[in-house]
Amino acid sequence: MAVNSLLPFLGTSPSQEAVFQWLEPELGRWRHNPKLATTILSDLAKNRLPDVALKILRSMRQVEVEVNGFHCNAAMHACQKAARWQEALELLSFWLPEFRVSPDAVSFSTAISSCEKGGRWQLALRLLTEMMPLAKVRPNEVSHNAAISACGEKGGQWQLALQLLGRMSAARITPNKISCNAAISACSKAGEWQVALDLLSRMPVRRLVPSEISFSSAISACEKGGQWQLALGLLRQMPEVMVTPDAICYSAAMSACEKGCQWQLALSLLRLMPDMRLMGDEITCNAVISACSKSGEWEQALSLLCEMPAVRLVPNKISYSAAISACEKGSQWELALSLLNSMPLKRLRPNEISYSAAISACEKGGQWQLALLLLSKMPEVRVVPDEFSYSAAMSACEAGGQWQLALSILAKRSSTALPSAPVRKLADGNWPSVFCQACLAPDSRPATSASMHPGLHQLQSLARHFWASR
Known part of the structure; x- marks a missing residue:
């Protein structure tokens, strides 16, 4: 039975009764050959259909067909693919004990990855550091990689991501390319370009060959740190280490040039992409347009x-x-x-x-x-x-020369913000100097209550409060 034959009859979210009726002729065969169920559940995972997968498990339990670890992990994988972290944790915490199935490294890694996709880095970290030891399951590189990604890329906790990377070596687990890329990406998102470059430079020491993902994350880190020269240096370095820059690398380098007001360099990179058999997208074009904008x-x-x-x-x-x-x-x-x-x-x-x-x-x-x-x-x-x-x-x-209108605009703005915010913005930023003449320094322009524009009483009071606090 293939998933494609199931869907026209069941849909993507069928009732429990419909699933049971459809599976009933097959359940006998599954009893003698559990791998048939694993195949169906794995296909459902690939198609991101956790609802159907979970209801199949219930149907199997209903007629006392054996549910093993492969079945549960496949169903959990379906939850992970569909970013359904709640159901993944429910499977791990309640369903596996109910089926008398002991969770293994795959179970935990899938649950951690589900939490990563759901932006639940605290839960991912707890599964790795607390729940796996309690279950006497040794974490592997997959579970660590998922936790690093959850903490760094999705949770903004780049320090924790680095700690987890260090923890792998301490636990005699060899970090792989995915581990380092996840850590570099975590530093990139936090703007920690020095740490990102250090991680990239250490990859050959770990006997790992940096990939285009490694370089694009490091280039992006330089972009966020305002280091456009370093970003371009990394882009030029890639062919030297037999890594072909992709569109993401070029896009990150152009964004770095944009932030550095290097519109000519950004434009030259965009023009170079077709020669590299790469197509720019809206993001790359927007970066170059913005670079041109900043330079007028x-x-x-x-x-x-x-x-x-x-x-x-x-x-x-x-x-x-x-x-x-x-x-x-x-x-x-x-x-x-x-x-x-x-x-x-x-x-x-x-x-x-x-x-x-x-x-x-x-x-x-x-x-x-x-x-x-x-x-x-x-x-x-x-x-x-x-x-x-x-x-x-x-x-x-x-x-x-329309100072009254300028003041009326400020009066309107002040009614929608914190009382002192407009005045301080105005004095600390590049707001019209006419306000300083008409209101912030009222002694230089006498104004009577009758001549004052509505709202200026409040503004003068705010101005006096501002000058008193300077």
């Missing part, structure tokens, strides 16, 4: 945006926001507005980053009325203005 290369950014459909890539919200930001830095407010207005036509919903960049473009272009229009439009399209949106709109009003 608005023409290059727009050119890349226009090229994406030609290579079967669909620009997304990030693509447009980066291009709008490039236009803003290049003082191209008309183009910024055109891009913003075209997003709904592409079935893309602008976010606060898109609007903030467009508002800032209007501010640099002296278009304070348009800046205010965009700010007022944001709630209408269910986009919540952030500090950057308000700051750009206030700067536009300041540049246009």
Whole structure:
């Protein structure tokens, strides 16, 4: 019996009765040959069908067909594949004792991997360090690798990941490539680029050949640490050690160049990918567009945006926001507005980053009325203005000599934030100096209660409190 023959009749989540009726003619054969059940359960695991697998186990128990460790591990594997960590732990804790099956290293490793996929690093760690010793099951490299991945990649606990890697050697378990890659990835996600590079350099000492995953994780670590030179060095090093860079490696290197404002290098990497028989994706293009944006290369950014459909890539919200930001830095407010207005036509919903960049473009272009229009439009399209949106709109009003409007914007902003937050933001950041003249230093501009804009009483009180705390 194949899984494909089961599904048309049972579906992906059948009732217990339906499973039993369908299996009843087969259960007799399974009694004499348990491997038949293992085959079906393994196929269900591959197809991520834990519900069917669990109900098959119940049906087997119902007619007293032997349930062994292979059956339970296969069902648990189905739970792991479907990221159903609760059911995996239930199998381990309750079902196995009920079936009088002793859990083995495979059982625990699968349960730990299930917890890893479910983001439950504490449970994964407890299974490895507490439950396995209690069950007198010796952890192996698979269980350690799953726990390292759970702690580091999913749980953000890179120190624990390194401790587990060290624990393997202490327990005379040889770390393999997967162990080191999981630890490097953990350091990468935490931005610990020095530790990631150290782990990568030690792999040959462990007689392990780094893979493209090893290098891409290390490059990503350098990217997060702002080390674009080291990221490019790693990319160049890969062919020397007989490792072919993949698209992920190039993407990570381009992101590193983007953060280092090296738009020419990012663009050259993107142009090099077809020669390496690699196709860029939206993430790589967005990184290069963002690199161009940070350097004010608005023409290059727009050119890349226009090229994406030609290579079967669909620009997304990030693509447009980066291009709008490039236009803003290049003082191209008309183009910024055109891009913003075209997003709904592409079935893309602008976010606060898109609007903030467009508002800032209007501010640099002296278009304070348009800046205010965009700010007022944001709630209408269910986009919540952030500090950057308000700051750009206030700067536009300041540049246009509209200090009353600038103050009214701040008054509106202060009503939606902690009392002292707007004032401190304004004085510590690049907020309009007109506010300092009109409110933060009220003695320099006398104002009566009648002449003050609504909300300024509160703002002056906040300002006095701010200056008193400086």
